[in-house]
Amino acid sequence: MSPFEEYDHRINAIAEDLTTGDRRKAIYLCGSLVTDSSVTCVRETLRVKVNFHPDPPLFIMSILRQLGRYDILKRVYKVDRNEIEKKIQTYKQVLPRFRVLMVTISDNLQTEDVEQIKFLLGRTLSLEKKENVKTFLEVMIELEKLDLVSPETVELVEDCLRNIGRLDLARTVAAYKMSGATSEHSLPPQHSGQAASQPDQYNLRADQRGVCVIIDCVGNDGGMLENTFKALHFNVLYHTMLGADEIFETLKEVSKHRQSCKEDAFVCCIISRSFDDNILGTDSHGRGLSAKNIRDLFLGDTCPVMVGKPKLFFIQSYVVPESEHLEQDGCDGLAMRENPPTEADVLWSHCWTDESQLLQEQHHSVYLKALTDALSKAKRRKTDLLDVQMKVNGAIYDHNQKHPEANYRCDVKHTLRKNLYLE
Structure with a gap:
């Protein structure tokens, strides 16, 4: 059994064994703002987190420990309570401290406490929201969506707790503020075999951050x-309505120009129709441009100046039905199926939806809207890029639940070795 299959098997077993309340907390601890607490939702959320986290077993064990589910830990991981406590204590905080704090507060509140907090937020939450939310975590999710509560902004939570007479919990929030715990993402420390001087985050200077190529077909x-990437201090190169060959030549020129530039990162955004995994640009025929060809332009052998620097790709594809795609020169129109990334320091985020959505009046991509919103919030907070992507995935999942006829599918792969903060 491969490591992925093993993780998948364990996640399935865990999702089935958790109670509804446990599932809701697990999803929240993963950084999601989705309120669905189904087995399917917690399974998919944990799968995404496993894909992103450097130590998946430790992360899942930490969630079960936070939930007090030592019975599942013993059954699934064959470890007892003392063993898991010893393992977790050898690392820094694995779960995001802000969310651990909110779950801890939730566990210590009674139903009447939550009702009093909802009453205090009468002018903040709509009547519909107040009627729908039943738990403290659901209240916090709504406040986070309104950007009124965050890892760096907990004053509203502290005030509410003081006003309902829960001074014990208010003091816990105050202690959290004093600790300076403002980062949502923390990773295990380096193992003894790693160089002690190796930094745990990429260096991004505001004045030489890098170029962001945007190609909107x-x-x-x-x-x-x-607007988003300019606000993040990137030098934006904006191109519109290019064919597949023109996209390739444009990116090739950008890659060549990087050899004479001292930049800290590279970003590529493409919005285009596609056939399978291939980017079509404005063309209505031909095989298009494969993901492999795009990625290869910025790998070490082609673009050595970018070795060790983050290379980020965000692609929105509008899938053309096979019957509408005309074959040319005997090509079958299929992608080369060599999925990026294959080299270190790459994030590949590719989202697909049906071309028919472009027929809607004033259409905007749910994926790109969620991405720009999450990046804008990340600029105001010290939020790691992988946590940004988690929020995007959560927004897509939420959209798909409400609008199954307009489904989005997002595939994210990465080989980032450090935290990446786009402040």
Whole structure:
């Protein structure tokens, strides 16, 4: 059994064994703002987190420990309570401290406490929201969506707890503020075999952050991306309505130009129709441009100046039905199926949805809207890029639950070796 299959098997077993309340807490501890507490949702959320985390077993064990589910730990991981406590204590905080704090507060509140907090938030939450939320965590999710509560902004939570007479919990929030615990993402420390001087985050200077290439072959959302990455101090190169060959030549020129530039990162955003995994650009025929060809332009042998530096790719594809795609020169129109990334320091985030959505009036990509929103919030907070992507995935999942006829599918792969903060 491969490591992925083993993780998948364990996650399935855990998701089935958790109670509804446990599932809700587990999803929240993973950094998601989705309120669905189904077995399917917790399974998919844990799968995504396993894909992102450097030590998946430790992360899942930490969640079960936080939930007090030592019975599942013993059954699934064959470890007892003393063993898991010893293992976790050898690492830094594995779970995001802010969310651990909110779960701890939730566990110590009575139903009447939650009702009093909802009453205090009468002018903050709509009547519909107040009627729908039943737990303290659901209240916090709504406040986070409104950007009123965050790892760096907990004053509203502290005030509510003081006003309902829960001074013990208010003091816990105050202690959290005093500790300076403002990062949502923390990783296990380096093992003894690693160099002690190795930094745990990529260096991004504001004045030499790098270039962001945006190629919009649809006519939607390119401007939104441009504004977002300019605000993040990237030098934005914006191109519209290019064919597949023109996309390749444009990126090839950008890659060549990188050899004379001292930059800290590279970003590529593409919005285009596609056939399978291949980018079509404005073309209506031919095999298009494969993901492999795009990625290879910025790997070490082609672009050595970018070795060790983060290379980020965000792609929104509008899938053309096979019957509409005309074959050319005997090509079968299929992608080369060599999925990026294959080299270190790459994030590949590719989202697909049906081309028919472009027929909607004033259409905007759910994926790109969630991405720009999450990046804008990350600028105000010290939030790691992988946590940003988790929020994007959560927004897509939430959208798909509400609008199954307009489904989005997001595939994320990465080989990032350090934290990446786009402040």
